Amino acid sequence: MQWLQNLFRRGKPQIPASLWEDCIARLPFLHYLSDADLERLKALCETLLDKKSFIGAQGFQLDDETAVAIAAQACLPVLNLTLDLYDDMAGVIVYPSQFIIPQSEVDEAGVVHEWHEPASGEAVSHGGAVVLSWEDIHAVDGTGFNVVIHEFVHKIDMLDGTVNGRPPFLTGFHEALSAAEWQRIFTTAYDDFTARVAECEEQLPEDYDDERPEHAALYDKVFGDLPLDPYASRHPAEFFAVASEAFFVMPEPLAEDYPEVYGMLAKYYRQDPLAA
C-alpha cells in the first residue's frame, strides 16, 4: 500500500496537480470536458480513492499514476450523476495482464460445460470488486476500447439486481426517461447490430485463424465498418457496456449508426461528448 501513503500522506486525499495533469493528458477523450468539469472529476476521484481499496494482484505493484488513471475513467460515467452508484463495490483489483475466469454453461441437454477464459476485466456482482488487467487499461489509444469504463458501467447496470443492459433510473436525475422507450431503442439497435455481426462472420473463411496475418487483415476489413466492437453482440448487457465505452471514448460512429442509442445514453449520463 505504498502508493496510498504517497498520495494521501497529509490525511485528506488530494491528487497533486502535476499528477492530475499528466493523467488527463494521457486520456485525450476527456477533451470535451470544461475546466470546471475536470475539477469536479478530480474531486470525485479523490473521494473514490479514499472510500475504496485499490490493490495489485499477482505481484502487480500499483502506483499513483495507475490508481488515478483508473479512478478518472471510473468516475467519468457518474460525473453528472452520483458516486453512490459505486457504493456496491468492494474495491478495485489490478492484474498485470489478462487473467483467467472460470466459466460454466448448461447446454440444452442439461450437460454442464466448464472452461477457462482469459479476460481484460470483470465486474463481480453482489458487492464484488472490479477486476482489471493493467496491460489492457493501457491498450486504449485510438480505439473505442476502454476496459475501465466497460467494467464500471456493468457495476451500474448490476445495481438493480439484474444485468440486462438497462441501468437503474435515479430519482432526481432520470424522471424524463421512459423504461419502455429505453427498451425499444436498445432492443432495436441490439437486434440490428447482432445481424450485422452475423453478416460479417459469414465473410470469414471456415478455417479462420486470427494468428494468420492475412486473416487478421481480412477481419479488420470486414468488421471495420461496425460502429462498436463485435463483442457487443454477445448480450444486451454487453451491448450497453460497449456502447457506453464508445459514447465516452469514440462517439462519432455510434451517433451516426445508432443516433437514438447515443441520445438515450446522453440523457442517462447527462453528458454530451459530441456537443463540445
Ligand SMILES: [Zn+2]
Ligand atoms: Zn462486459
